Amino acid sequence: MPYKDYEQTKANVRSHYHRKKAEDPTFIPKLRAEIRQRRYTQKLRVFDYYGGKCAHCGISDYRVLDIDHKNDDGHKEGRGRSHLQSGLCSGKRKWEDYQLLCANCNRIKYYEYMKTQGKVFAIAE
Numbered sequence: 785m786p787y788k789d790y791e792q793t794k795a796n797v798r799s800h801y802h803r804k805k806a807e808d809p810t811f812i813p814k815l816r817a818e819i820r821q822r823r824y825t826q827k828l829r830v831f832d833y834y835g836g837k838c839a840h841c842g843i844s845d846y847r848v849l850d851i852d853h854k855n856d857d858g859h860k861e862g863r864g865r866s867h868l869q870s871g872l873c874s875g876k877r878k879w880e881d882y883q884l885l886c887a888n889c890n891r892i893k894y895y896e897y898m899k900t901q902g903k904v905f906a907i908a909e
């Protein structure tokens with residue numbers, strides 16, 4: 785449903801939030817749990833899409849897997865905008881621009897990228 789008046793809708797949502805927060809002490813914890821659950825579900829969906837393992841070394845331990853910007857352009861997106869998994873699930877981001885990497889492979893990829901930018905000293909070699 786398109787918004788007739790974006791500012792009015794925003795004000796309504798905000799007043800609903802503050803009313804519920806004042807009325808119900810469990811509102812905020814429930815809301816946070818819902819958000820956490822939604823993000824977790826989206827993350828699982830993303831992990832499933834990419835085969836549930838690191839694209840480089842194949843490790844499948846979800847605790848160490850990250851969603852990686854394939855083209856080293858994550859810095860262009862800015863910080864704190866939204867969660868990658870929600871952008872992918874909603875269609876705002878393209879699946880082919882990302883991959884799953886484990887923390888180690890992601891760190892090594894970042895190091896190699898920084899080397900190409902002349903921004904690392906050769907202490908690790």
Ligand SMILES: [Zn+2]
Pocket residue numbers: 838839840841842843885886887888889890
């Ligand atoms: Zn890996």
